Amino acid sequence: MNAAVLAQLMAQGNSDGADLATLRAMVEEAGDLGAGRALIRLGLADDAAHGDLAELRELLRAWRDAKRSAVRSALGWVVRMVLALVLVGIAVKTGFALK
Structure with missing residues (x-):
């Protein structure tokens, strides 16, 4: 759930030709990262x-x-x-x- 995982998946997709599982993982990580950023911006990221x-x-x-x-x-x-x-x-x- 961080940018490093997304960057790693993007690099893997670029080198492997981006199979379906890699693309799905990239979309999921990007969604999690975006949702986390949105919660932080709204002030809803705390306990x-x-x-x-x-x-x-x-x-x-x-x-x-x-x-x-x-x-x-x-x-x-x-x-x-x-x-x-x-x-x-x-x-x-x-x-x-x-x-």
Whole structure:
């Protein structure tokens, strides 16, 4: 999982004519090397990264739950208001007046 292994595989592929197994090994090593670099750049290469990601997932799940709950509540209030307006409209049409 380092650049030296990838360089060795590339040299072997160059000298051997690059058989399928060598090419697959090169691609795998290049992928591992790139993934490692990406994790380092994102600051997720340390031992605490797993816990940090788990915590972020938990926070994201809580945010989605809160957002879903807020939308449901808002829709509930809108439905109640529409029903109240319909009742007021029916009362006005039927001549029901508060005196």
